[in-house]
Amino acid sequence: MPNKQHERIHSDDRNLCQLCMSELGGIYADLGLTMDELDLLDMPRRSFTVHFPVRMDSGKTKMFVGYRIQYNDARGPTKGGIRFHPELTIDDVRDLAFLMVLKCAVVNIPFGGAKGGVVVNPKNLSRNELEQVTRGYIRAIGQFIGPDKDIPAPDVYTDEKIMIWILDEYERIRGRHVPAVVTGKPYDLFGIKARSYSTSLGGIYVLEEAMKKVGMDSSRARVAIQGFGNVGSNAAKILHDKGYPVVAVSDSRGGIISEDGLNIPEAMKHKDRTGSLRDFPGSRNITNGELLVCDCDILIPAALSGQLTADNAEEVRARIVLELANAPTTTDADEVFFKKKVMLIPDIIANAGGVVVSYFEWSQNLNNDYWEEEKVLQKLRNIMITAFNDVHGLCHVESCRMRRAAYQLAVERILHAEKLRGNL
Numbered sequence: 001m002p003n004k005q006h007e008r009i010h011s012d013d014r015n016l017c018q019l020c021m022s023e024l025g026g027i028y029a030d031l032g033l034t035m036d037e038l039d040l041l042d043m044p045r046r047s048f049t050v051h052f053p054v055r056m057d058s059g060k061t062k063m064f065v066g067y068r069i070q071y072n073d074a075r076g077p078t079k080g081g082i083r084f085h086p087e088l089t090i091d092d093v094r095d096l097a098f099l100m101v102l103k104c105a106v107v108n109i110p111f112g113g114a115k116g117g118v119v120v121n122p123k124n125l126s127r128n129e130l131e132q133v134t135r136g137y138i139r140a141i142g143q144f145i146g147p148d149k150d151i152p153a154p155d156v157y158t159d160e161k162i163m164i165w166i167l168d169e170y171e172r173i174r175g176r177h178v179p180a181v182v183t184g185k186p187y188d189l190f191g192i193k194a195r196s197y198s199t200s201l202g203g204i205y206v207l208e209e210a211m212k213k214v215g216m217d218s219s220r221a222r223v224a225i226q227g228f229g230n231v232g233s234n235a236a237k238i239l240h241d242k243g244y245p246v247v248a249v250s251d252s253r254g255g256i257i258s259e260d261g262l263n264i265p266e267a268m269k270h271k272d273r274t275g276s277l278r279d280f281p282g283s284r285n286i287t288n289g290e291l292l293v294c295d296c297d298i299l300i301p302a303a304l305s306g307q308l309t310a311d312n313a314e315e316v317r318a319r320i321v322l323e324l325a326n327a328p329t330t331t332d333a334d335e336v337f338f339k340k341k342v343m344l345i346p347d348i349i350a351n352a353g354g355v356v357v358s359y360f361e362w363s364q365n366l367n368n369d370y371w372e373e374e375k376v377l378q379k380l381r382n383i384m385i386t387a388f389n390d391v392h393g394l395c396h397v398e399s400c401r402m403r404r405a406a407y408q409l410a411v412e413r414i415l416h417a418e419k420l421r422g423n424l
């Protein structure tokens with residue numbers, strides 16, 4: 001019979017995403033956490049909803065709504081991206097902020113977790129309006145952020161240009177330079193080398209460690225990647241350059257496959273020229289659904305959430321799934337993979353390379369000490385591999401799914417910090 005904690009975490013009024021809920025429900029039951037511990041993790045520490053005016057190009061003023069949720073800061077200042085999306089809700093922001101808390105804890109960097117955003121479709125704004133929305137949002141939340149409080153970063157539909165507007169607006173408010181207030185800045189202005197491909201490379205470091213554990217040979221391991229945005233295309237390019245046969249890739253319009261391996265640099269040029277990967281010479285067109293179940297050894301979902309479900313997980317042929325997207329696998333599919341002995345490397349480790357490099361960027365800005373690319377990569381590799389081995393070791397001890405182990409490790413670290421602070 002489920003205990004009280006277990007019921008609580010599964011109740012309908014919980015807003016955390018279904019995946020977090022079921023994972024945490026299991027952990028509460030297995031670890032026998034107390035109600036106090038559950039309460040402490042259950043609620044965000046600070047949650048802001050702001051409404052701010054923006055003078056549009058037409059001369060008219062329009063009100064926008066923005067959010068910032070600082071979920072937990074026991075392990076350090078809160079950290080997490082800002083997304084601009086027309087369908088953003090405060091519930092999405094809370095779920096994503098909670099995932100950031102777990103992500104920072106599992107890779108053991110000294111941050112809590114946050115997320116924020118503005119309800120807006122950036123495609124409908126001029127460049128000037130985009131800048132004014134960004135600046136208006138920062139004026140609204142400016143007193144609540146800072147290098148030792150809460151540090152934003154890019155997320156869906158926000159980029160380095162927006163990060164610099166954030167920096168500039170914050171510095172105008174403070175009246176001094178504060179480069180560590182935001183990460184994901186351009187390299188030429190307080191940014192860091194390797195930023196653009198840090199999420200993909202961090203995932204690949206973990207992947208190669210996982211391959212050693214299952215005895216997979218990198219020169220023959222065939223890779224399929226769903227998603228050809230920044231993360232998916234960089235992963236394809238890095239793996240191709242390392243000599244892996246990348247047999248299938250896709251974007252939102254569909255995918256391409258070639259059993260002998262695709263020429264990824266040429267496929268990138270083809271996409272730049274035609275706007276899509278389809279009809280790339282020497283390959284066959286496939287759907288996004290077909291890509292997930294194609295004949296490959298490593299599957300990398302790097303696009304949307306909820307792609308691997310109970311409906312297709314049985315048919316997946318890969319032996320390793322590396323979740324570069326956030327939440328691409330449903331709970332049911334997770335179970336199927338575990339039974340089939342497919343090694344699933346969960347998102348909170350697999351795609352943590354971005355926030356790890358954000359940590360380096362913040363640290364460089366605070367110390368005014370800028371590192372060579374080699375040092376950035378070396379430190380990224382160490383952190384990613386240590387996190388993977390911590391979680392993999394726990395899987396062996398507990399004989400559980402890797403996602404469960406990653407959540408468990410993160411929750412234990414967060415609660416330990418709360419205990420040391422005297423909050424528990």
Ligand code: GLU
Pocket residue numbers: 079080081082151152153154155156183351352354355356358
């Ligand atoms: N938005 C990214 C993430 O969700 C980066 C966050 C950061 O660097 O703070 O991991």
